[in-house]
Amino acid sequence: MIELKNIDVTFEDKEQTVKAVQEVSLTVEKGDIYGIVGYSGAGKSTLVRTINLLQRPTAGQVIVKNQELSVLSPKELRTARKKIGMIFQHFNLMRARTVAGNVAYPLKGSELTKEEIGQRVDELLELVGLADKKQAYPSQLSGGQKQRVAIARALANDPEVLLCDEATSALDPKTTGSILELLKRLNKKLDLTIVIITHEMQVVKEICNKVAVMDDGRVIESGDLVSVFTAPKAKLTNEFINTATHADQALEKIRKHPSLLDLHANDSLARITYVGESTSTPLIASLYAQFGVTTNILFGNVEILQETPIGNLIVVLNGDKHQRDKAIAYLESKQVKVDLIDTSHTVIPLRRTKIS
Structure with a gap:
């Protein structure tokens, strides 16, 4: 559906040259909800704007539905852009127009009659849950309602792709959740491919099936959500995940x-991560039964990512070192990842295993 090949975006002025995006290649399949996450200044918003050529890349190719956008004529590009909707952090609604007027605006100059435009607006407002706000003005709406209007407007031309640039950053957590639920529903109902730009891994965790992590204009890690969450390779990815899992x-x-943390010679502090079937297996109880190793659980949670349960524990393992090593080997044999933690400094993984 979307293919970015070796994308560079460079900004130049008299005083400096800024490489906002560097050698980025990504593939977004039809029906994906693809998250691009990074801190401010990572280049993610610049990158997403290349997808509809609001920002032309300095180098590389942007291919959407087998069309390379950079070689299209202005008329062809306008046609292609109609199938790529976009929503923003601050909604960008026209204050002097009603909700209906904002949603109808992209249809101005289309071949639809006034009656057909009205019908389309009604359908879209019903779809986003704002049928009763048709004659209201943006100033009369909450932040979540404004974003729903922006989503309806972005869907006016029946796009196949929706780009979301920090679309929930201005919203409170409860409203963010409702907007993400709406996007998930639209993804399924309309077979809509969604690309989400965010600095919050929590957003990615809630909605995305794939994720790319950006830093300093580059993609440093990408893959399906469960793989990236359970076996992050980059330090920055691990930071984002630790924040999202608390x-x-x-x-x-x-x-x-x-x-x-009154640890003794026979104690080890460890983080244990387990996935899928391992989540429902009584592994902790087995450590004492088989190896005489007791486990004091200091923190624990279970996430459901893409219908896959993922468990996280922070524990103190107590027992003879030889028995602790055997217990850890047992956990690893059950496709459980074990990170021993050095408590004298910042958290340092001393032992890591890959989850298959």
Whole structure:
């Protein structure tokens, strides 16, 4: 559906040259909800604007539905852009127009009659849950309602792709959840391919099936959501994931309570991650039964990502070192990842295993 090949975007002025995007290649399949995550200045918003050529790349190819957009004539590009909707952080609604007027605006100059435009607007407002706000003005709406109007407007020309540039950043957590649920529903109902730009891995976790992590204009890691979450390769990816799973906050709190970390010679602090079928297996109980290793659970949660359960535990393993090593080997044999944590400095994975 979308293929970015070796995309570079460079901005130049008299004083400096900024390489906003560097050698990025991504493939977004039809029906994907693809998340691109990174801190401010990573280049993600610039990258997403190349998909509809709002930002022309300095180098590389942008291919959407087997069309290379950069070689299209202005008229052909306008036609292609109609099939790529876009929503933004600050909604970009026209204050002087009603909700209906905002949604109808992209249809101005189309071949539809006034009655057909009205019918299309009604359908879209019903779709986003705002049928009763048709004659309201943006100033009368909440932030979530404004974003729903922006989504309806972006869908006016029946696009096949929806680009979301920090679309939930200005919303509170509850409203963010409702907008993400709406996007998931539209993805399924309309067979809509969605690309989401965000600095919050929590957003990616809630909605995306694939993710790319950007830093300093480059994609440093990408893949399907479950693989990236359970076996991150880049340090930055691990930081985002720890924030989204609350593991980093849990470790920080544990460190501030010395009584919890009164470790002795036969103790090890560890983070345990387990996926899929392993989540429902009584592995912790098995450690004592088979190896005499007791497990004190300091933190635990279970996430459901793309219908796959993923468990995270921070534990203290107690027992003879030889038995602890055997217990860890047992966990690894069950496709469980074990990170031993050095408690003297920042968290340092001492032992890692790949989940198959």
